[in-house]
Amino acid sequence: MFQTSIELLKFHWMAYTIYALLIISVIAWFGYNLGRKEKARSWVRIPFYGYIAFLVAGGVGHHIFTYNAIPWVAEDIMRHDIKADREYDISIERHKWKLPEEQMVANMGEKVRFNVRSRDLTYGFGLFRKDGTMVMQMQVVPKHDNDILWTFHECGTFDLTSTEYAGPRQYEKHTGEDLMLVKDALVVHCNDKFASK
Amino acid sequence: MQTVEKKPFFDQLMNGTNFDADSLSALQKVTLRAVVMSFIFFGLVALEGMIMRMVQTGPANPLPEMFSHPDHYFSIMTVHPIVGIFGSTYQLVFAAFMFLVPYLTKKPLYSVKLANFVWLCITIGTALAWIAGFIWQYAPLYTLYWPLPADTEQFSIVGGFVFVVGVALIMVGTLGFIYNIYATIFARVGVHKNKTTKELLISGFGIDGLMNLIHKLTGKPPYSKEPALSLPVVAIFRGTVDTFLDAIVILGAGILVLVYLIADAGGLSWDVHAVDSLLYKNYFWWGLDLVADGLVLIYVAGSWYLLATIITGQKLFMENVARAALLLELFVSWMVWSHHLLADQPQPEMMKLVSGEMVTAFELLTQGLALFITLVTLWKARPLKMTPELAYLLGGLVGFGLAVPAGIIQADMGLNRVLHNTQWISFAHFHIALIVGLYMTLYSALYVLWPLVTNNTKLFSKKLTWAHFWLYLIGGVGMGAFAGMAGLDGMLRRHLYVDGEFGGLMILAAIFGSMVLIAWFLFLYNIVMSVGLKGLIGIFKPANNDIASYGIEEEPEPAPAAVKA
Ligand SMILES: [Cu+2]
Numbered sequence: 001m002f003q004t005s006i007e008l009l010k011f012h013w014m015a016y017t018i019y020a021l022l023i024i025s026v027i028a029w030f031g032y033n034l035g036r037k038e039k040a041r042s043w044v045r046i047p048f049y050g051y052i053a054f055l056v057a058g059g060v061g062h063h064i065f066t067y068n069a070i071p072w073v074a075e076d077i078m079r080h081d082i083k084a085d086r087e088y089d090i091s092i093e094r095h096k097w098k099l100p101e102e103q104m105v106a107n108m109g110e111k112v113r114f115n116v117r118s119r120d121l122t123y124g125f126g127l128f129r130k131d132g133t134m135v136m137q138m139q140v141v142p143k144h145d146n147d148i149l150w151t152f153h154e155c156g157t158f159d160l161t162s163t164e165y166a167g168p169r170q171y172e173k174h175t176g177e178d179l180m181l182v183k184d185a186l187v188v189h190c191n192d193k194f195a196s197k
Numbered sequence: 198m199q200t201v202e203k204k205p206f207f208d209q210l211m212n213g214t215n216f217d218a219d220s221l222s223a224l225q226k227v228t229l230r231a232v233v234m235s236f237i238f239f240g241l242v243a244l245e246g247m248i249m250r251m252v253q254t255g256p257a258n259p260l261p262e263m264f265s266h267p268d269h270y271f272s273i274m275t276v277h278p279i280v281g282i283f284g285s286t287y288q289l290v291f292a293a294f295m296f297l298v299p300y301l302t303k304k305p306l307y308s309v310k311l312a313n314f315v316w317l318c319i320t321i322g323t324a325l326a327w328i329a330g331f332i333w334q335y336a337p338l339y340t341l342y343w344p345l346p347a348d349t350e351q352f353s354i355v356g357g358f359v360f361v362v363g364v365a366l367i368m369v370g371t372l373g374f375i376y377n378i379y380a381t382i383f384a385r386v387g388v389h390k391n392k393t394t395k396e397l398l399i400s401g402f403g404i405d406g407l408m409n410l411i412h413k414l415t416g417k418p419p420y421s422k423e424p425a426l427s428l429p430v431v432a433i434f435r436g437t438v439d440t441f442l443d444a445i446v447i448l449g450a451g452i453l454v455l456v457y458l459i460a461d462a463g464g465l466s467w468d469v470h471a472v473d474s475l476l477y478k479n480y481f482w483w484g485l486d487l488v489a490d491g492l493v494l495i496y497v498a499g500s501w502y503l504l505a506t507i508i509t510g511q512k513l514f515m516e517n518v519a520r521a522a523l524l525l526e527l528f529v530s531w532m533v534w535s536h537h538l539l540a541d542q543p544q545p546e547m548m549k550l551v552s553g554e555m556v557t558a559f560e561l562l563t564q565g566l567a568l569f570i571t572l573v574t575l576w577k578a579r580p581l582k583m584t585p586e587l588a589y590l591l592g593g594l595v596g597f598g599l600a601v602p603a604g605i606i607q608a609d610m611g612l613n614r615v616l617h618n619t620q621w622i623s624f625a626h627f628h629i630a631l632i633v634g635l636y637m638t639l640y641s642a643l644y645v646l647w648p649l650v651t652n653n654t655k656l657f658s659k660k661l662t663w664a665h666f667w668l669y670l671i672g673g674v675g676m677g678a679f680a681g682m683a684g685l686d687g688m689l690r691r692h693l694y695v696d697g698e699f700g701g702l703m704i705l706a707a708i709f710g711s712m713v714l715i716a717w718f719l720f721l722y723n724i725v726m727s728v729g730l731k732g733l734i735g736i737f738k739p740a741n742n743d744i745a746s747y748g749i750e751e752e753p754e755p756a757p758a759a760v761k762a
Pocket of ligand 1: 486489536537
């Protein structure tokens with residue numbers, strides 16, 4: 001259902017905003033009627049077991065929904081059995097990325113595996129679109145294999161930065177500039193065959 | 198709550214309405230001391246929060262430039278949760294419960310001396326941690342990611358030392374609180390004279406509620422007609438189990454960091470990677486999560502039940518289910534920590550699935566149940582007068598109604614991939630949970646307990662109380678909403694943005710955030726004008742009578758001050 005994370009985030013924004021307005025108005029309606037003497041007429045009566053069933057369905061259902069609607073969930077769980085089209089080994093030490101090449105490249109629709117290792121602290125590996133929205137990210141725990149398999153369903157040029165705090169040294173002392181930000185770290189070439197999918 | 202006739206400003210400021218600190222018992226005094234410290238720290242934390250909000254609005258912000266320096270900014274971010282969660286929230290909750298347990302069980306508090314030790318420990322500990330940030334700019338953030346706290350290349354050893362000692366003091370105070378509460382609950386005096394420890398334990402864990410349900414379903418007579426402990430006391434007992442485990446874990450982590458810092462100061466440079474980072478993270482988050490998913494949810498559910506019954510004067514709806522739900526929450530809260538590690542790829546997938554996703558989703562059930570039971574209890578007592586305490590209780594329900602689903606959404610492998618470490622989690626989830634959900638519940642408790650703890654002191658202004666309520670509610674929800682939206686646009690938490698990258702939403706968040714700060718000023722003004730500066734000082738003077746209960750010792754006159762007035 002969702003191809004890219006931006007589609008998912010937009011849907012999520014809508015769904016949660018509607019929910020938030022709903023719950024606020026329910027409690028407001030409730031509070032208003034608490035003080036009134038006349039019988040309140042509610043347009044819906046929720047029986048107790050119906051409510052419990054709704055909570056259970058909500059808790060379980062949204063995992064089932066996301067598992068089927070978000071392409072990277074199943075891929076993430078099965079990633080060790082999936083053959084990647086490209087693989088990049090990246091390491092970090094002293095707040096500095098060591099990238100395999102100046103600019104990583106991929107084609108749209110390809111599965112790319114990023115293996116990231118930290119030699120000192122805990123960092124985060126995050127790719128961002130030019131408008132600042134997040135493509136994806138993972139934690140980078142030192143001295144462990146941190147790998148993520150990602151199928152790019154979108155093309156473009158993406159920036160890389162650490163999404164986890166690893167001390168103030170990530171930033172320039174006075175200007176506060178993010179020193180771990182790598183502009184245009186990855187280019188994904190557009191591909192009509194996949195774009196039409 | 199009646200308004201009082203006007204006095205000249207200076208007279209009002211000095212003497213308050215009808216507050217008489219000398220009439221307070223030892224229990225009332227120790228409660229009020231912790232409450233005062235809690236609200237001082239609340240102001241500090243709101244101020245810190247506003248500084249960080251302002252920095253994020255971009256270069257146009259009116260703050261001096263140094264606040265945008267990474268050392269400075271992250272040291273504020275490091276002490277912000279320490280001051281907020283421990284200095285303010287813990288103090289307030291501990292104060293309320295140290296008063297409530299004797300009040301509800303009609304037994305004396307085990308030790309007033311220990312209670313005084315507790316608020317001093319937490320106050321000094323918080324101050325030390327804050328000073329470590331202010332003077333030495335020690336800034337590993339509260340997450341204490343291994344080996345960040347012991348990273349002596351980025352942080353001064355002295356700063357780390359002072360910080361960890363501060364946190365350790367807070368935890369020692371916490372252990373003191375736990376001891377005091379348990380010693381009070383298990384003391385076999387008064388109503389519990391003929392109860393065995395076993396009966397008290399069974400009740401404390403909510404087992405009797407579960408047994409009653411099973412007996413009812415199988416058609417047997419009730420397991421226990423009169424539970425040994427009242428429901429709010431069960432919630433306090435239950436939450437305190439989590440508080441204990443969490444204090445042990447944080448204390449343990451602190452000692453580990455301290456060992457490394459001391460070794461470093463002694464010229465030994467130990468390899469920090471001797472401690473496995475993922476193992477440490479699991480250990481640390483297991484403990485820290487008990488603060489959030491264990492203690493907060495249970496204490497809050499218990500407080501809702503208590504407030505709903507006091508406000509309506511009626512029995513709680515579905516009490517056995519509520520007791521059993523507290524037992525369920527015990528197992529749930531111990532097994533959900535992995536939702537904090539969903540973005541850690543070396544974490545076993547099974548752990549993510551079972552602990553992070555499945556068990557975490559159960560919180561929707563436990564908290565939804567608490568919300569339902571509270572609402573029905575209120576509804577059955579209609580019509581109710583809309584008092585501040587009722588309004589704050591409803592505000593608390595709104596807060597958790599918003600924050601719990603926001604957290605569950607993020608505890609999903611699909612969404613976590615794009616929400617982890619963004620402002621979504623900070624604001625839509627835990628700031629709403631704390632500022633709106635928890636604090637509004639606590640304000641409700643404050644207004645309910647106010648006459649009992651202050652011997653019926655009249656509040657200075659009702660208008661100010663309502664102004665505080667609306668400013669606080671709208672400000673808290675608004676700040677959470679707009680900063681949360683920035684998270685969906687890719688804005689990271691624990692990240693410094695100096696160019697106003699998410700400026701539009703940050704300005705909105707700052708406007709609503711300042712409403713919370715203004716609300717706090719109004720509240721403070723209202724309280725100071727009620728108790729007066731003299732009364733405020735009187736709270737910290739030794740008590741004239743050392744009564745520590747509302748029960749078997751001779752009952753203090755319900756309202757000596759009211760008689761005088
Ligand atoms: Cu959690």
